[in-house]
Amino acid sequence: MKLPEQLLHKNRVSFVPYIWVGLVLIILPLFLSPYLLYLAAKILIFAIFAMGLNLILGYTGLVSMGHAAFFGTAVYAVAFLTVHYGIGSFWLVALSGTLGAVFMALLFGLFIVHLSGAYFLLITLGISQLLFSIVWKWRALTGGDDGLPGIPRPDLGLPLPMGNDTYFYYFVFLIFIGSFLILYKLIDSPFGHALVGIRENEPRMKILGYNTWWYKYVSFIIGGGFGGVAGVLYAYLIGIAYPGDIGLMASVMVLFMVILGSPGTLACPLIGASLLITLEYIVSTFTAERWPLILGVAFVLVSMYFRGGIGIYLVRYWRKVKVLHGIPKS
Amino acid sequence: MDFWVTIILMGLSFSVLLFLLSSGLSLIFGFMNVLNLTHGGYYLIGSYIGVSIYKWTGNFLLAILAGAAVAGIIGVGMERGFLRHLPGQLLDQVILTMGFLFIFTNLAKWIWGPVPQMAAPPSLFARSLHIGAYSVSVYHLVVIFAGLIVAIVLWFFQEKTRFGAIIRAGIDNQEMIMAIGINFKLVCSWVFCLGTVIAGVSGVIGLPLLGAYLESGSEILLYAIIVVIIGGLGSMQGALAGSFLIGIIHSFSKAFFPPLAFFMMYLLVIIILLVKPSGLFGKRS
Numbered sequence: 001m002k003l004p005e006q007l008l009h010k011n012r013v014s015f016v017p018y019i020w021v022g023l024v025l026i027i028l029p030l031f032l033s034p035y036l037l038y039l040a041a042k043i044l045i046f047a048i049f050a051m052g053l054n055l056i057l058g059y060t061g062l063v064s065m066g067h068a069a070f071f072g073t074a075v076y077a078v079a080f081l082t083v084h085y086g087i088g089s090f091w092l093v094a095l096s097g098t099l100g101a102v103f104m105a106l107l108f109g110l111f112i113v114h115l116s117g118a119y120f121l122l123i124t125l126g127i128s129q130l131l132f133s134i135v136w137k138w139r140a141l142t143g144g145d146d147g148l149p150g151i152p153r154p155d156l157g158l159p160l161p162m163g164n165d166t167y168f169y170y171f172v173f174l175i176f177i178g179s180f181l182i183l184y185k186l187i188d189s190p191f192g193h194a195l196v197g198i199r200e201n202e203p204r205m206k207i208l209g210y211n212t213w214w215y216k217y218v219s220f221i222i223g224g225g226f227g228g229v230a231g232v233l234y235a236y237l238i239g240i241a242y243p244g245d246i247g248l249m250a251s252v253m254v255l256f257m258v259i260l261g262s263p264g265t266l267a268c269p270l271i272g273a274s275l276l277i278t279l280e281y282i283v284s285t286f287t288a289e290r291w292p293l294i295l296g297v298a299f300v301l302v303s304m305y306f307r308g309g310i311g312i313y314l315v316r317y318w319r320k321v322k323v324l325h326g327i328p329k330s
Numbered sequence: 331m332d333f334w335v336t337i338i339l340m341g342l343s344f345s346v347l348l349f350l351l352s353s354g355l356s357l358i359f360g361f362m363n364v365l366n367l368t369h370g371g372y373y374l375i376g377s378y379i380g381v382s383i384y385k386w387t388g389n390f391l392l393a394i395l396a397g398a399a400v401a402g403i404i405g406v407g408m409e410r411g412f413l414r415h416l417p418g419q420l421l422d423q424v425i426l427t428m429g430f431l432f433i434f435t436n437l438a439k440w441i442w443g444p445v446p447q448m449a450a451p452p453s454l455f456a457r458s459l460h461i462g463a464y465s466v467s468v469y470h471l472v473v474i475f476a477g478l479i480v481a482i483v484l485w486f487f488q489e490k491t492r493f494g495a496i497i498r499a500g501i502d503n504q505e506m507i508m509a510i511g512i513n514f515k516l517v518c519s520w521v522f523c524l525g526t527v528i529a530g531v532s533g534v535i536g537l538p539l540l541g542a543y544l545e546s547g548s549e550i551l552l553y554a555i556i557v558v559i560i561g562g563l564g565s566m567q568g569a570l571a572g573s574f575l576i577g578i579i580h581s582f583s584k585a586f587f588p589p590l591a592f593f594m595m596y597l598l599v600i601i602i603l604l605v606k607p608s609g610l611f612g613k614r615s
Contacts, residue, residue, distance in 0.1 A: 299429025
């Protein structure tokens with residue numbers, strides 16, 4: 001028997017804005033040129049990538065500057081399996097890629113998840129760069145800085161060829177929705193709440209009896225898994241594995257995406273990914289040379305003046321809009 | 331035998347560069363709780379300003395002073411204008427400092443172009459010394475010697491002067507020194523200035539060894555990071571021990587198994603993490 005307050009109490013999360021966004025994403029292919037559609041798919045893929053980091057950073061509070069290690073591992077795994085070994089089955093390759101990323105998280109997480117803020121950050125930075133240097137130097141296996149090209153679009157066994165950009169976009173979109181729902185289920189569960197507790201006050205959680213190391217470790221692994229899924233999709237999207245996808249640059253980009261989108265919120269990954277990739281596209285059309293400069297200035301501006309990220313502003317704006325239209329606050 | 335001596339000397343001179351850089355990084359973190367990922371960028375600034383002044387005037391000492399001054403001024407500007415407003419917020423500091431690193435690197439590319447610039451050692455030292463049957467580059471010896479002098483001066487400074495005592499106290503307990511009346515903000519600016527000046531000097535000294543190139547910012551930052559992980563954040567001795575180890579390992583690995591150079595260093599890092607997570611000489615937490 002529910003108390004009256006509980007009956008009146010609406011869901012903490014109103015799904016309406018998410019449904020709007022979802023609809024926009026669904027009808028996008030009708031309006032976009034093939035290149036913009038490729039960008040849209042890239043945004044969705046990086047949103048999945050950022051979801052993983054959002055879990056580790058936004059919800060658990062571990063500042064990781066090495067998230068691209070998992071992403072890049074999956075990208076190269078896909079590249080090896082399809083180019084070197086010619087394995088055609090998408091599901092086998094995708095599973096191996098994701099498991100590769102998860103394995104990396106399992107391995108490294110074991111040694112580093114207990115570390116405090118600054119040390120954890122530096123180590124993850126180092127891990128990402130370590131993998132980068134391995135990939136860069138081992139030309140025979142990875143092609144070094146030439147990259148490893150030749151990844152074909154996946155064969156899903158459906159009558160819809162993935163070489164068609166629109167079909168591939170919808171495929172990525174489906175995986176994105178799936179990842180989002182999984183993440184939501186994780187966040188809105190005792191596990192997710194425990195993570196937030198660890199972020200806010202770890203000693204207190206320990207006193208309450210939580211094995212905080214274990215929670216941090218599991219969230220690190222799951223975050224790595226999301227990164228792996230994103231990496232698999234990205235390899236198929238661009239068809240080439242490149243060291244830049246596994247190193248510091250990629251880790252910093254996804255970190256910035258999470259920060260832009262307000263870490264610790266559900267909307268964060270998509271907002272951050274769309275903002276950053278759109279910004280990169282706009283700047284590249286004018287001046288590709290100065291992109292790092294503009295990016296650096298963006299970093300400085302966001303860290304100084306938009307500390308919570310831009311996502312919070314969008315959420316507040318949405319709420320304001322709803323109040324103006326007479327819709328009760330949720 | 332010549333070969334071994336050369337490797338050791340090259341390793342030690344690289345250690346000196348690393349020590350100069352990582353002592354600043356370590357000090358800034360220990361005292362101000364700021365992770366200054368821009369630090370490699372100050373090396374870059376020092377090396378580019380230094381190479382320009384050196385090419386313009388032919389005076390190496392002037393180049394060192396110029397590099398140090400510019401790095402110091404920019405450093406204080408960054409600290410007072412930006413870092414000061416982000417006390418203790420790791421994430422924001424990291425993004426800010428990385429942003430500045432990108433800005434410095436891209437500005438250097440804009441002003442000096444993408445081609446690396448080499449500089450010969452000052453003519454006084456551009457010789458080889460013949461000790462018995464071996465021939466060694468004098469400049470390497472000079473760098474190592476200079477590094478030792480700097481290490482001794484820093485040690486003296488930290489142990490014997492009042493300012494050094496303030497720094498040691500601040501590393502130990504920030505709130506306490508504020509409570510006894512030390513102008514914490516002023517000391518922070520000085521500490522940051524000191525760190526960046528040393529980084530700038532390191533950049534100029536490194537010119538005959540590594541040259542001035544765009545990737546130097548992030549590359550040397552990565553090495554400095556490994557050094558402070560191994561040696562411990564906030565400790566001078568740690569920076570010294572760490573840079574010594576890394577310099578030697580780096581030099582030997584490059585001579586014998588180049589691809590394994592990074593591996594060896596990360597292996598060391600993992601061992602340290604397992605055995606003593608806060609680094610060899612690091613402060614607790």
